[in-house]
Amino acid sequence: MNRLRILKVFIFLAALIPLGLLGWKAFHDGLGANPIEVITHATGDWTLRLILVTLGITPLRRISRQYWLIGVRRMVGLFAFLYATLHFFTYIWLDKFFDVHEMVKDVAKRPFITVGFSAFILMIPLALTSTAWSIRRLGGKNWQRLHRLIYLTAILGVVHYLWLVKADHTKPIEYGILLGILLAYRVGVWASDKAAERRRQAAPPAPVGAGV
Amino acid sequence: MLIGKPGGIPSSEITPKSVFLNRRKFLAGVGLAAVGGVGLRDIGDLLNPPLTAYANAKIDGIQKSSFNTTEAQTPYKDVTNYNNFYEFSTDKYEPAGLAKDFKTRPWTLKIEGDVKQKQVLDVDAIMKMAAPEERIYRHRCVEGWSIVVPWVGFSLSELIKRVDPLPKAKFVEFTTIYDPKQMPGQRSNVLQWPYVEGLRMDEAMHPLCLLCFGMYGEVLPNQDGAPLRIVVPWKYGFKSAKSIVRIRFTGSQPLNTWQQSNSHEYGFYSNVNPTVDHPRWSQAKERRLGEFFKRSTLMFNGYDQVASLYAGMDLRKNF
Numbered sequence: 001m002n003r004l005r006i007l008k009v010f011i012f013l014a015a016l017i018p019l020g021l022l023g024w025k026a027f028h029d030g031l032g033a034n035p036i037e038v039i040t041h042a043t044g045d046w047t048l049r050l051i052l053v054t055l056g057i058t059p060l061r062r063i064s065r066q067y068w069l070i071g072v073r074r075m076v077g078l079f080a081f082l083y084a085t086l087h088f089f090t091y092i093w094l095d096k097f098f099d100v101h102e103m104v105k106d107v108a109k110r111p112f113i114t115v116g117f118s119a120f121i122l123m124i125p126l127a128l129t130s131t132a133w134s135i136r137r138l139g140g141k142n143w144q145r146l147h148r149l150i151y152l153t154a155i156l157g158v159v160h161y162l163w164l165v166k167a168d169h170t171k172p173i174e175y176g177i178l179l180g181i182l183l184a185y186r187v188g189v190w191a192s193d194k195a196a197e198r199r200r201q202a203a204p205p206a207p208v209g210a211g212v
Numbered sequence: 213m214l215i216g217k218p219g220g221i222p223s224s225e226i227t228p229k230s231v232f233l234n235r236r237k238f239l240a241g242v243g244l245a246a247v248g249g250v251g252l253r254d255i256g257d258l259l260n261p262p263l264t265a266y267a268n269a270k271i272d273g274i275q276k277s278s279f280n281t282t283e284a285q286t287p288y289k290d291v292t293n294y295n296n297f298y299e300f301s302t303d304k305y306e307p308a309g310l311a312k313d314f315k316t317r318p319w320t321l322k323i324e325g326d327v328k329q330k331q332v333l334d335v336d337a338i339m340k341m342a343a344p345e346e347r348i349y350r351h352r353c354v355e356g357w358s359i360v361v362p363w364v365g366f367s368l369s370e371l372i373k374r375v376d377p378l379p380k381a382k383f384v385e386f387t388t389i390y391d392p393k394q395m396p397g398q399r400s401n402v403l404q405w406p407y408v409e410g411l412r413m414d415e416a417m418h419p420l421c422l423l424c425f426g427m428y429g430e431v432l433p434n435q436d437g438a439p440l441r442i443v444v445p446w447k448y449g450f451k452s453a454k455s456i457v458r459i460r461f462t463g464s465q466p467l468n469t470w471q472q473s474n475s476h477e478y479g480f481y482s483n484v485n486p487t488v489d490h491p492r493w494s495q496a497k498e499r500r501l502g503e504f505f506k507r508s509t510l511m512f513n514g515y516d517q518v519a520s521l522y523a524g525m526d527l528r529k530n531f
Contacts, residue, residue, distance in 0.1 A: 032290075032293065032294060032305060033289075033290035033293060033294035033304075033501045033502075034294060034304075034357055034499070034501055036499070036504075037357075094504075097505060097506070102494065102496075102497075105494065106493075106494065109489070110491075110492055110493060110494075111492070112492055163492065164492065166355075167298070167302065167402045167403055167473055167474075168298075168302035168400075168402045170400075
């Protein structure tokens with residue numbers, strides 16, 4: 001229990017570093033010629049990175065057999081949501097300055113905005129149901145089902161990035177490959193679970209008393 | 213070597229261009245001079261040439277131009293640290309560092325294609341063809357940001373007139389240097405190298421179209437397209453080819469690099485046009501670097517005098 005608390009404190013502080021750096025640079029003339037662009041890119045990057053971290057926790061705890069690591073996942077997810085929210089508000093406030101007309105046009109006409117916007121909207125129910133109370137209320141199974149939306153958010157997030165860059169697709173492709181590996185791991189686990197179940201069903205029932 | 217203007221070297225330390233040019237002559241005679249018993253300090257100077265002279269030498273005799281905008285000029289540090297120069301990097305903050313040691317001398321410009329006399333011109337000779345003018349232009353990037361830059365150069369037409377294109381030359385094609393050893397961005401194929409841009413002959417002959425070799429009263433910094441570039445202020449920035457080594461006159465419309473890369477998004481004309489959106493973003497507004505609120509983008513970037521070049525053309529189709 002103790003190591004979980006230590007790790008949580010560590011992740012909490014570490015996840016605030018990018019935000020702190022942006023803030024520090026903002027007040028020290030460190031954001032360069034186009035500060036709004038820098039803030040947009042940094043918050044977007046950290047959203048994607050943290051989403052990938054949350055998706056990495058399940059494989060990591062299974063492979064390392066450190067099952068207690070599940071205890072940090074919701075917090076990392078909430079930080080991903082924090083950066084997504086900052087990214088979103090950078091767009092509507094700093095970039096568009098609440099120009100609703102422009103934003104509606106953007107969402108309707110620009111595919112990369114449409115998918116980015118959708119990815120963000122899909123994160124909202126996950127953030128709202130991130131409390132222990134919600135898990136109890138929904139029941140573990142339903143809660144898990146709802147939170148699989150993160151897969152869709154992650155895919156849309158990578159597509160958002162891929163569609164917005166002009167020519168150099170290196171970074172979005174790197175994110176895409178990581179996401180592909182993390183999703184493939186889940187498909188693999190799901191398939192092997194299915195196969196194991198089928199074997200169990202096909203196997204003749206064990207003789208009475210043999211399994212004790 | 214220092215690129216940033218407000219850096220550690222006071223302007224008094226920067227070798228004046230005249231001294232620097234004398235030193236080049238001096239270099240030519242170095243063997244002889246060494247035999248003649250040159251002092252140790254001079255040899256030290258020869259081993260450690262005054263590189264800053266390339267980037268920061270003042271340009272003498274700059275004339276004012278009637279094309280100048282009175283809008284506030286973008287700070288030098290922004291224009292020299294925020295560069296779309298994919299030959300060095302796709303990250304706009306990187307060319308300033310990566311172009312630090314880029315060699316801009318010796319530098320020649322090949323004149324090819326439909327001209328009376330194909331020739332190779334030295335950049336220093338080109339710079340003396342006409343009186344340098346300061347042209348304070350708005351510069352609008354296709355990405356939605358803009359700057360105001362006091363370029364130094366003269367109308368491209370001055371050069372074109374001197375090289376005598378044939379009547380069948382309808383277009384002008386510009387080619388940027390290809391040198392992956394010096395330009396790390398060219399080692400990856402984000403675009404097809406070398407970078408090619410082009411203009412229709414009447415566009416190239418328009419007096420606003422600038423053959424540029426300086427800015428802010430000084431020789432062009434490497435990351436801004438040294439030693440010789442084109443500036444077409446009514447078109448999106450990528451039309452203004454940097455570090456050019458060849459001008460080719462041709463009867464057929466050149467395929468510019470961005471159009472080749474993605475013809476749905478980048479056309480040949482690429483005039484600044486707030487009514488024709490880039491497929492992935494609106495072009496109605498722009499952010500002038502240093503300003504918080506966006507401003508409306510102007511047709512032809514505010515250079516209405518070029519409108520007649522496109523009379524009768526559908527600029528939605530010819531974007």
